[in-house]
Amino acid sequence: MYQNRAFELHTHLYGCLREEELKWLASRKDPRWHIFSSTYESTYGQKPDLEGIFLPERSDDLRRYSIYESVGNFPEFQCCFDFVISVAHADEEEVYEVAHRLASRQKEPYAEYRMLFGPQLNLNDYRKRVESLCEGFRDSGREGYLVMSLWRGGDLAGQQYELLRELMHANSAVRQRLVGIDFCAQEEGFPPQNKEELFRKVLQDNEEHPESALSILYHVGESFQDKTLESAARWVYQSAELGAHRLGHCIALGQEPEEFLNSTRKEPVSERIRQLQFERDLDLLVSYANDSDLNREVERLKDLQNHWLEQEGRDSSGKDSQRSEGEPLIEVQYSRDHVDRLRDYQNQLMRRLATRATVIEVCPTSNLRIGAVKKHPVHRFLSNDLSVVVGADDPGIFDTDLEQEFQILKRDGVSESDLERMVELSRKSTSPALSGRSN
Numbered sequence: 001m002y003q004n005r006a007f008e009l010h011t012h013l014y015g016c017l018r019e020e021e022l023k024w025l026a027s028r029k030d031p032r033w034h035i036f037s038s039t040y041e042s043t044y045g046q047k048p049d050l051e052g053i054f055l056p057e058r059s060d061d062l063r064r065y066s067i068y069e070s071v072g073n074f075p076e077f078q079c080c081f082d083f084v085i086s087v088a089h090a091d092e093e094e095v096y097e098v099a100h101r102l103a104s105r106q107k108e109p110y111a112e113y114r115m116l117f118g119p120q121l122n123l124n125d126y127r128k129r130v131e132s133l134c135e136g137f138r139d140s141g142r143e144g145y146l147v148m149s150l151w152r153g154g155d156l157a158g159q160q161y162e163l164l165r166e167l168m169h170a171n172s173a174v175r176q177r178l179v180g181i182d183f184c185a186q187e188e189g190f191p192p193q194n195k196e197e198l199f200r201k202v203l204q205d206n207e208e209h210p211e212s213a214l215s216i217l218y219h220v221g222e223s224f225q226d227k228t229l230e231s232a233a234r235w236v237y238q239s240a241e242l243g244a245h246r247l248g249h250c251i252a253l254g255q256e257p258e259e260f261l262n263s264t265r266k267e268p269v270s271e272r273i274r275q276l277q278f279e280r281d282l283d284l285l286v287s288y289a290n291d292s293d294l295n296r297e298v299e300r301l302k303d304l305q306n307h308w309l310e311q312e313g314r315d316s317s318g319k320d321s322q323r324s325e326g327e328p329l330i331e332v333q334y335s336r337d338h339v340d341r342l343r344d345y346q347n348q349l350m351r352r353l354a355t356r357a358t359v360i361e362v363c364p365t366s367n368l369r370i371g372a373v374k375k376h377p378v379h380r381f382l383s384n385d386l387s388v389v390v391g392a393d394d395p396g397i398f399d400t401d402l403e404q405e406f407q408i409l410k411r412d413g414v415s416e417s418d419l420e421r422m423v424e425l426s427r428k429s430t431s432p433a434l435s436g437r438s439n
């Protein structure tokens with residue numbers, strides 16, 4: 001048994017809801033079924049039948065609507081996710097009760113739950129809900145803690161962070177139960193460098209006020225349809241360099257590049273230039289066998305970029321590295337040589353990360369079903385001495401729990417001693433431990 005000893009460090013509060021809680025939520029306030037129905041219809045081409053969906057005789061349909069079991073089918077996952085969104089309202093009373101209930105039935109000796117509110121929520125309501133969540137965890141009397149997932153887009157994260165700091169001063173439940181910040185949901189279009197200033201501020205605040213230190217958790221390298229595998233692995237590396245304490249998923253760092261052999265990938269010219277410069281700076285060439293070929297390509301791409309910027313009448317100094325509309329895409333071919341160099345590049349990045357204190361959170365079911373990886377990168381993480389912990393991510397939506405996640409790794413060939421090390425490491429890698437929180 002692992003679950004009664006391991007700490008759960010990567011899970012999302014509303015992704016933990018199971019049938020009984022969904023039923024309770026649906027009876028508490030009218031579900032906003034239009035959210036689920038429209039996603040369902042666009043995915044399956046027909047309307048869902050929601051009449052009496054919580055009655056015992058409809059349990060198979062409820063399962064089909066709310067539990068995601070396919071592999072690599074993101075629209076289907078979105079349906080299950082939207083089922084939860086439809087029955088949830090996340091108002092003050094509800095989030096208190098959800099935090100209280102989930103911590104009360106928690107099997108792990110300690111767990112950190114992440115929570116994200118959409119950008120439409122005003123800061124005053126945001127404040128009340130964070131307080132309610134923390135009070136719910138506190139009143140459960142269990143070791144359940146809150147990590148607030150901040151909004152990746154715009155500068156909302158900075159405002160939310162300031163508010164959280166204020167709240168820690170004003171409310172003892174928040175001071176006690178809020179332990180970190182996180183970034184989740186869509187990562188494409190949001191490079192880690194955009195958060196450089198915020199990360200620096202958090203780390204500085206932690207040093208000056210260790211009594212309210214917050215960890216920085218960061219989902220990265222999980223979904224990277226918009227770029228090459230090497231760029232996605234770079235994002236993982238750069239997140240750690242910027243000071244994130246724990247990184248979620250990091251599939252790109254350890255996914256076997258052989259899975260990409262003879263395929264092509266595209267990425268925006270600006271991303272391609274950043275990647276080639278990174279390879280040159282770290283002396284870890286992937287795309288070219290030598291510096292002169294690489295330099296020639298960088299010059300060619302810069303000309304291409306400048307030409308496009310001139311045409312568009314844009315300023316190339318723009319700091320926002322999000323892909324601008326219409327930016328030229330560069331195609332990258334995964335030849336045998338490229339794949340071999342890429343594997344070596346990933347190994348080098350992993351070894352460098354192993355010398356830092358960065359912790360990687362692996363979520364096997366989530367990665368196998370959403371990430372659709374053929375072979376889980378955990379094996380390469382371990383052989384490169386990375387610090388790995390296990391999380392169940394959305395155990396309600398995947399119908400799993402932390403025990404099953406450990407069992408999956410065991411069946412997949414992870415040794416008993418490595419699994420024990422993960423248990424041990426989870427107990428040392430809580431947000432307060434990594435952020436340097438003092439009591």
Ligand SMILES: [Zn+2]
Nearest residue numbers: 184219248393
């Ligand atoms: Zn997650």
